[in-house]
Amino acid sequence: MKQIKKILLTEQEMPTTWYNIAADMPNKPLPPLHPGTKQPLKPEDLYPLFAEELAKQEFSTERYIEIPDEVQDLYKIWRSTPLVRAYALEKALDTPAKIYFKNEGTSPAGSHKPNTAIAQAYYNYKQGIKRITTETGGGQWGTALSFACQHFGLDLKVFMVKVSYNQKPYRKLMMNTWGSDVIPSPSELTAAGRKILSEFPDSPGSLGIAISEAVELAAQDPLTNYSLGSVLNHVLLHQTIIGEEALLQMEKAGDEPDIVIGCFGGGSNFAGISFPFIRRNLKEGKHTRVIAVEPQSCPKLTRGKFQYDFGDTVGLTPLLPMYTLGHDFQPASIHAGGLRYHGAGVLVSQLLKDQLMEAVAIPQLETFEAGILFAKTEGIIPAPESTHAIAQAIREAKIAKEEGKAKTILFNLSGHGMIDLFAYEQYLGGNLQNFELSDQEIAQSLNKLEKLM
Amino acid sequence: MKQIKKILLTEQEMPTTWYNIAADMPNKPLPPLHPGTKQPLKPEDLYPLFAEELAKQEFSTERYIEIPDEVQDLYKIWRSTPLVRAYALEKALDTPAKIYFKNEGTSPAGSHKPNTAIAQAYYNYKQGIKRITTETGGGQWGTALSFACQHFGLDLKVFMVKVSYNQKPYRKLMMNTWGSDVIPSPSELTAAGRKILSEFPDSPGSLGIAISEAVELAAQDPLTNYSLGSVLNHVLLHQTIIGEEALLQMEKAGDEPDIVIGCFGGGSNFAGISFPFIRRNLKEGKHTRVIAVEPQSCPKLTRGKFQYDFGDTVGLTPLLPMYTLGHDFQPASIHAGGLRYHGAGVLVSQLLKDQLMEAVAIPQLETFEAGILFAKTEGIIPAPESTHAIAQAIREAKIAKEEGKAKTILFNLSGHGMIDLFAYEQYLGGNLQNFELSDQEIAQSLNKLEKLM
Structure with missing residues (x-):
């Protein structure tokens, strides 16, 4: 039997719009505030930057x-990205779950x-x-x-x-x-x-x-x-091309995800893969679970606080309403550098607060173990950031096995790891560790936020 | 106007056979010889290795x-590879030529x-x-x-x-x-x-x-x-999947290459992209020019000699009839490491001898200049090996401009250069040079071959 492994879109089939989830959110995101006056900002206030x-x-x-047409033309250098059925990973996990991934690593920059x-x-x-x-x-x-x-x-x-x-x-x-x-x-x-x-x-x-x-x-x-x-x-907006393509590709595959997973730094690849699926939950009565995966060492979604905070460390940016660990939180030097950020995007923070999505935190060693298994089965060495999504997909596939359910899992492979090979060398040499924060450390970092508003 | 940039094949459209050019060659390749007895080898003689x-x-x-089905299934991890129209490169060169490339850099290993x-x-x-x-x-x-x-x-x-x-x-x-x-x-x-x-x-x-x-x-x-x-x-055979796909993709594009180009080390990516087009020349009366591009510093096709030589330096392998610089030729330490080989594959050597293909040698600096232009226009940093094919495509596009002819050029992008970035750093820092061999150096290396047969 010849199985279909990759689902592609022709250039004619590619989406021509980005999706703005703000239009459909039951609770609209709170506005950003001027860091000095604490008054809501308008678009003009951002023009200097x-x-x-x-x-x-x-x-x-x-x-x-x-x-814009010029952007669509440049997208064609690598888009649509493949939607891939991870048969070999499924086999290695001996799971009844079907695992798909969207491979964003095929871009010129690798993510x-x-x-x-x-x-x-x-x-x-x-x-x-x-x-x-x-x-x-x-x-x-x-x-x-x-x-x-x-x-x-x-x-x-x-x-x-x-x-x-x-x-x-x-x-x-x-x-x-x-x-x-x-x-x-x-x-x-x-x-x-x-x-x-x-x-x-x-x-x-x-x-x-x-x-x-x-x-x-x-x-x-x-x-x-x-x-x-x-x-x-606006960054999250542009990334929705990922999920819009994935929707069309899943349809072509004749399948529908029960669970959609993305790793989480500030929210862009997660939003990209998931927002179009959240739209279906909100507008079409679907019940797809949507899960953001953050590193255990930087757990703003699972252990942070929803409140106004700065986007940067020093306090130059507007105040944003978000899940945060405090703007001067110093995360451990994990290899998933793109996930070492103290806060979560405004749209994602509101969606999490409204329980329209879920979040989990995963320790570093589990993510590298997942990355190696993925490289061995699917042939792609993933970026350390993306291994977080893989690790959660593996957790869900194992649960599916325990429950004996043929769930369909879709995760975003946000990038490849060819430029991150020293991280794998250190993992394979036994030189990496987990970083679990104590409640006290989290509380200390969050306490400083009290003075902010 | 929305231009089609990438031409893809569905998995159902993918070729299911490799092409063996030996079947169609007017002069069959000479047999390999036992290094001791100098008698022609049979398949059984190769079983130990x-x-x-x-x-x-x-x-x-x-x-x-x-x-085999198992191989086809693994190919699907990344195949078919995209056939891409290099609009931005064409524009930068202000050429009437149409330039296509087959992107083999999308594989797990990057080539x-x-x-x-x-x-x-x-x-x-x-x-x-x-x-x-x-x-x-x-x-x-x-x-x-x-x-x-x-x-x-x-x-x-x-x-x-x-x-x-x-x-x-x-x-x-x-x-x-x-x-x-x-x-x-x-x-x-x-x-x-x-x-x-x-x-x-x-x-x-x-x-x-x-x-x-x-x-x-x-x-x-x-x-x-x-x-x-x-x-x-057998290695060249397996690579013909590249050209078989390219044939179908060029057809989908409604176009036909006048020139097909591949960089040349031992012949595998060159054979891959070109043999199916040579078949059309031999069997269907087509006149596609087929060009192998080697580094100036290792010019076996353009300055070597057609004769029996060892495949390795020490003399353990069978003797192969090929264009060679002599089995102990020591090429300069250029960055295109994959092209630093003293000999050319048997099939390619016979085809060159029979003038069914062409060969050119290009200096290192010209190849890196081509690689940078390609990275800036098409967004992909090419492997130093592949920059040789790009450099020749650029030469041909410039000739097309001089002649005012809308030629169609197809080259094989054998791999990406993300793992070769130190080479680019050295080039950009002005630390690379060309290596042109004197006639005397070539003659000295070839003289040792006289004793061999």
């Missing part, structure tokens, strides 16, 4: 937003990040912006934006979290190959960086710190904008 | 050979090599072989075979050319992740390695030396076989 079109998308309540990088670079270019600043954790975002910026002739400066800068030299080289300037963060280039370095000279950095640095530089020049790879509504 | 099925394929004159690795591992596994030895240059082959061997539960020992071992630590890590043992060659593990080290303690290694080492170990144990990633007829 973001392209106007992106600022408008941030506040939009339109259900569907047209993908889902170009979905929004291209859109953001395009809108900035169209508006006449010349320079972009950004931050990157695992390097996936910086790579994606480097590719996008060089395509539109924009200069790019990337603040790369220092621990990743040191762990992932190839990521830096990829960004350089696409013409960007990469700076380990915290750096001496900004007041924010100097402040951290004076207090913690050996700081491994964090996404929050790197954001502070990138925002600070962008705010100083009208032709320089800032670009964020996750968290914000 | 190769699976019987592979040995039979080596001598087969069947036109089409069925791809075309798994096409034969999976087939070879499968036939060995079926025959009850337990262990495989092999060599690898750039690391693409070793990675591919690591993936294939772990799938079928075979132990694998990879002799990796020392210069690549040092330049490409991630390649080694990828092989380790898939469970193989990787040894820098020349090594102290074998008599062949020890001989080279005693004469040239600082030898950077070569494919020829690494082959000697792998063959020596395999010959000592009946349950250990040897596996080669290029050169041999």
Whole structure:
């Protein structure tokens, strides 16, 4: 019997709109607040940092937003991404569950990040912006934006979290190959960086710190904008191309997922795979379970607090209503650099509060074990971030086996791990560990939030 | 206007046979000879080193050979590979030519090599072989075979050319992740390695030396076989899946290539993309130009000699009738490690001798310049090997512009360069050079061949 393994879409079948979940949420997300006045922000307030079109998308309540032709054309370099049935993984787990994954690792940068990088670079270019600043954790975002910026002739400066800068030299080289300037963060280039370095000279950095640095530089020049790879509504919006494709592909496969899983940093790949399925739950009476998977060492969804907090460490960004561990929370130096962020995107936070999705936290060693099993069975070495989604898919497949139920599981493989091989070397050499936070540590970090509002 | 960028095949449309060009060649390839007796070999003579099925394929004159179901199923992990129209590259070159490429970089190992690795591992596994030895240059082959061997539960020992071992630590890590043992060659593990080290303690290694080492170990144990990633007829056979797909995809695109281009090490990716097009030239009266591109520093096709020579450096393999620079030719340490081989496959050598294909040599700097332009336009960082094919495609596109002709060019992107980023760093830093051999150097190397037959 010849089994169908990959389901593809032709270019004619590809979705031409992004999905804005704000249109369908029973409780609309709370507005971002000005960090000084604590008054709700309007799109105009974001113009100093973001392209106007992106600022408008941030506040939009339109259900569907047209993908510009130029962006659709660039998407075609790698999209649609394959929806793959993981027969070999199923066999290894001896599970009655059907496991599908959406492979976002096939993009030029190796992850889902170009979905929004291209859109953001395009809108900035169209508006006449010349320079972009950004931050990157695992390097996936910086790579994606480097590719996008060089395509539109924009200069790019990337603040790369220092621990990743040191762990992932190839990521830096990829960004350089696409013409960007990469700076380990915290750096001496900004007041924010100097402040951290004076207090913690050996700081491994964090996404929050790197954001502070990138925002600070962008705010100083009208032709320089800032670009964020996750968290914000417009970023999540652009990623919904993943789930929109997956919906069509699952239909082609003649199947329907009972469970949809994404790893969770700020929310972008998770939102991308899941929001179109949440739409079906809200509008079509479906009951697909939707699960965000965060690292045990950075558990904002499962152990954080829902409240207004800064998006960065130093406190330059607007206040956002989100699940957070506190903006100066310093996560352990795990290899899933892209998941080391203190807060969750506003849309996802509201959905979690309203119990329209679930969240779990998984220890580092379990995720690498899952990554190795996936590499051995499905032939793809996954990014350390993506191993979190795989680990949860495996947990669900084992539950399905215990229950004797042929559930259908879909997870997003947010990226491949070819640039993260030192992480696997360390895991295989027995040099990695789990990082479980005590209740006291969490409480201490959250206590500081009390003073904020 | 929405342009179609990628042409895909559904799994139902995928070819189910490999193409054996020996069936259609006007002059059949000369037989391999026993290195001692100089008598023609028969399939049985290869059984000590190769699976019987592979040995039979080596001598087969069947036109089409069925791809086993198990191999077809594994191919589906990434095949069919996309046929992509390089609109952005065309635009950058301002050429009337249409440029297509077949993207073999989408495989788990990042190159075309798994096409034969999976087939070879499968036939060995079926025959009850337990262990495989092999060599690898750039690391693409070793990675591919690591993936294939772990799938079928075979132990694998990879002799990796020392210069690549040092330049490409991630390649080694990828092989380790898939469970193989990787040894820098020349090594102290074998008599062949020890001989080279005693004469040239600082030898950077070569494919020829690494082959000697792998063959020596395999010959000592009946349950250990040897596996080669290029050169041999059965290897080229398995790669024809590339060209068979490309034929169908070009048809879907409503287009036909005037020129087909592949980079050239031992001949496997070149044969893969081109043999089905040569069949059309031979059988259907088509006139597609077929061009192999080798590095200026290792010019066996353009400056070598057609004669019997060893496949390895030390002289353990059968004598093969091929274009060669001499089996102890030591190529410069260019970054396109996979193209640093002294000889050309038997089938390709005969086709070149019979003027059924062309060959060109391109200097290293031109290839990296082409690679950077490709990364900037098409968004994919190519392997240093593949940049040779890109460079020739660019040359042809420029000629088309001069002639004002809308030619159609198809090249094989044999692999991506994400694991080769140090090469780009060195190029961008101005630290690479060309290596042009003098006539005297070539003559010296070829002179030693006189004594051989």
